[in-house]
Amino acid sequence: MTYFEVDITNCEQEPIHILGHIQSHGYLCAIHPDTYTIVHASANLADLVGQPIADVLGQSLAEVLNKTDLPAATLIELLNVGKRNDSWDTLNPYRLQLDGRFWNLVVHAFKGLLLLEWEPTDEQPKVAMNQRLIADALTEVQSSRQLADLLQNTAQRVKSIIGFDRVMVYRFSADWHGQVIAEAREPELEPFLGLHYPASDIPRQARELYKINLVRLIADAGSVPSPILSQPGWPNDAPLDLTHSTLRAVSPVHIEYLNNMGVQASMSISLLYQGELWGLISCHHHAPRFVDYAARQAAKFVSQLLSAALEFRKGEEDQSLLLHSLENGQRLHEQLLADEDVVRALTRRSVTALDLVAASGAVLLFNNQQHRLGTTPDEAAVRDLAEWLKTTLSDTFLETSHLPALYPPAGIFRHQGAGILAVVLSRELNEYLIWFKPERIQEVTWAGNPQKAVTVSDDGQHRIGPRKSFEAWTEMVHNTSEPWGQAEVAAAIKLREDILQIVTRQxxxxxxxxxxxxxxxxxxxxxxxxxxxxxxxxxxxxxxxxxxxxxxxxxxxxxxxxxxxxxxxxxxxxxxxxxxxxxxxxxxxxTEVNTQLVDMNHLLTSMRDEILLTEKDRSLAIDIADTPAINADPTMLSQLFMNLLTNAAKYTRSTPAGHIQVSGKQTDEDVIYSITDNGIGFDMKEADKMFELFKRLENARSFKGTGVGLAIVKRIITRHHGKIWYQSEPNRGATFFVSFPLIAVD
Structure with a gap:
């Protein structure tokens, strides 16, 4: 198998998980899980087993190992135990000795094969040192108050574990450009702290692998990789997938990139936030350097501690913003109910629409008039912007922090509105509520010109190569605002529902x-x-x-x-x-709406019993808190809550322990119920059509459903002059809120 040829058209599609080689410091073979027959092996495995590689392929692992000093019977039993337990984590690594050298054997199962990888290790494992460093890191995470301090100390701690020349904490932005935000280095090296790196330095397929393999080591960028050979007759279109391999070889483009930087060994440790790639701990060494399995696991544990700290600190920040938005959103709701005049309630009272989110200006377009708050574009610019909003796909809202990229005329008023959050009140009547954030001009210092160099070979082929210079290169970034947060988007959607409720009464x-x-x-x-x-x-x-x-x-x-x-x-x-x-x-x-006072405790308890009986083969808890009565049609109300509860139960099936919380409260104007689950959740930016018939969100398509349930819920709410809104994040559960007026309206 040869390397994938990368040129100007396909560098983002380079199949780095099936390069067909491994790094030369280790050995690999892939065996059939039933017969233990060797179907793939690295060419250098011949050095380990002392047999020609042609004699190894197609033979059973036991036959091959019996001709070596390796403990064949023990290794076979190890594989049997792993298969019975359907897990390899507790067995990895298996330490063994051959010809006076010590090796770690790492095993994993993937796509119908077992992959065995041998890599060198020290004669005496440095368990005590690694444990001490992990303990110190745990103490640091618990005591550190400033995220910047925590990141800097983590970089220094990882450097102590692996002994590399430079360790950087690298954070991704929304467009996948990155910035070095912490660094530990040898004194003679120039600092990279604060430098930016373009998204092309770490292409999409590499970022996806970083989410799967949290630690990636390149021990010697200058070594010759060992090719992977297959048993005779193995199909050419079924190469060995090395997605989970610790020895996976390195893309030629990345090798060239490291050589251009003068780096001979590198290691990357993933930092995740809510299951997505937040950043990397990127480690460079100017000479070949191998880091054994135990030290890599210690570094991995430190990164997991840091990821947990990121979750906690970001959660605190998001909760604070959410509370602020909820408080101002409630005040606006009260003003709307008191005034029944949308313009006065949103623009002329103690709390205005501008207080709902962190914006510098807002415009309410209503009844063919514009009402301004704060700093906004002029009337003509807003009118043209509203006409453009008619052409967008969303029926509910639009948020962007780079409006000029989507709507070029916005470049004229970028100082007032490089970013907008707009909610649709009436597309037909051209009625919107739009918040603006001004341009945030940034002076970005890149580690070299971020554009990849295009070279032309002798045969005229164009090829994209990695950057050759990493000297600081500065540019000014325009037409971009501060991004909008999830709490801001949720608050805007809730306010939209409040406004529409008032509008429908008029x-x-x-x-x-x-x-x-x-x-x-x-x-x-x-x-x-x-x-x-x-x-x-x-x-x-x-x-x-x-x-x-x-x-x-x-x-x-x-x-x-x-x-x-x-x-x-x-x-x-x-x-x-x-x-x-x-x-x-x-x-x-x-059907006529036959309203009466419904005992919600009885209704919800009977539904809970029915759902738990249906879901009896899984772990599911449904907690019911306060249950104030509701004035509504009993049949429609039963259908509404049954749809919401069965949806919550369905979308928690992939969660080990499903949990649903139902709670109600009565205010001066209405009764509000919330149904919260810990299921798959959804992206608020993609949920604007969830109440339409036969519409289902992308992450829900693997669950059976008709796409009618939430449309029924919405229609029932509308018939009762109530409201429904939601708050969710992918893989973080969802909360649906429904409100019914205290006095039934015919």
Whole structure:
């Protein structure tokens, strides 16, 4: 296998997980998990086992090891134990001796094969030193108050563990450019602290691998990698995947990059925040240097401690911002209820829309007028911006910290609004609430010109090569504002719901146009009801006849035929469920809302018992706190909460211990319930269409569903003149809020 050829068109697609080589300081073989037959091996494995590599491929591991001084029987039993436990973490590394040298054996399973990797280690493991450094790091994380101090001390501690010349903490920005924010180095080296590196230095596929392999060592950038050979007959299109390998070879482009920097050994340790790559601890050494498994694990543990500290500190910061937004959002809601005048409530009271988020200006476009707060673009610029917002995809909001890149005319008013957060009140009437953040001009010092050099070979081929110079190179960054936080986006969405609730109560002449739209909507509603109702009869016939055929003639069918009939029956069940949801959704357009005071404790308790019975084969807890009564239609209310609770139960199935919290509270105007889960969550920026029929978010597509449940919830809320909003982050659970007015409105 040869290296992937990287040129100007494909450097982002370089398959660095299947380069076909390993680093030369270790050995590798891949075996079949049932027979232990060797199907792949590094060419240098011949040095370890003392046999030609051609004789090794296709042979059983036991036969090969029996001809060496390696403890064959012990290694085979080790593999058997790992297979029985379906885990290798407790076995790695296995320490052994051969020809007077000591080796660590590391094993992992991936894509139907077991990968065995041998790498050298010291005769006497430095356990005590590593334990002391880990203990010191734990104390540091617990006691450090400033994140900058913690990062700097972590860099110094990692340097002590691995002995490299330079250790940097490197943080990624939203566009994947990075900056060195902490550094420990030898005194004679020039400082890199504060320098920026372009996203192209660490391409996308490398960043994905950093999320899987938290520690990556390149022991000798100048060594010749050992090719991986396969047993005869192995398909050429099935190379060995080295995603989880500790010995995976290095991309030629990255080797060239290290050579240009004068670096012969490097090590990278991933720093994660909420499962995503936050940054790296990047280590450089100007001579080859091997770091053994134990020291790498110690460094990995230190990085995990730092990742946990990042989670904690970022969580504190986010909670503070969220509390501020919630307090001002509640004041704005109270003002809207008191005034029933959107403009006065948002722009002329003690708390204004500008206080909701960290913006320098805000504009409310309402009833063909603009109402300004703070520093904003002029009236004509805002009018043109609103026309452009009509063309955006989102039906709810838009947030960006680099507006001129999306809307070039914004470059004229970048000093007032290089970033915007806009919520849609009425696209048809051109009504929006827009917050502005000014341009934040940055002087960015790069480690060399961030543009990769393009070279032309003798045959005329263009090739992108890594940068050759790393001398400080400064540029000014324009047209970008401070980014918008999750708490700011959530607060804006909540305020939008509050405004729309007030707007729907106002019977002004402009909104009488909705009557014609409502008439058309009801006709479409009746049509969907009729079609769905008429579908049930032939669907029942399909199911009935299929069951008769399966019962009467099933013994004569082959297994494939029986399976196909069962699929027909299962498909009719799913379609019946979908029709049921559509009928319920359509029926709500004609059904009268029969409001009465509903005992929520009884309702929620019975739902909890039903859901826990359905989910009895998994760990799930549903806690019910305060349950104030609600004035609502009992049937519709049951459907609403059952949809929200079953959704919460469904999207926590991938969580080891699912947990759902239901809580209600009564205010002077309404009753608010929250349903919180610890499931997969979702990105607030992608959730604007979740209440539309048959719309499902990308991360929910692996879970069964019809895409109708939340549309039903939204329609029930609308029929009761209530509100629904949400707060979530990917892999951090979700909270849905629903509110019902204290006095039922017909």
């Amino acid at each position: 019977a002004n002449e402009i909104r009488q146009l909705n009557q014609r739209l409502q008439a058309a909507y009801e006709e479409l509603d009746a049509f969907s009801y009729t079609v769905s109702h008429d579908l049930r009869t032939p669907l029942s016939s399909i199911r009935c006849y299929s069951e008769i055929l399966l019962e009467e003639y099933g013994d004569d069918f082959n297994p494939d035929a029986r399976a196909l009939f069962q699929k027909v029956i299962d498909s009719t069940d799913r379609m019946r469920a979908l029709i049921h949801h559509i009928l319920f959704y359509s029926r709500m357009g004609r």
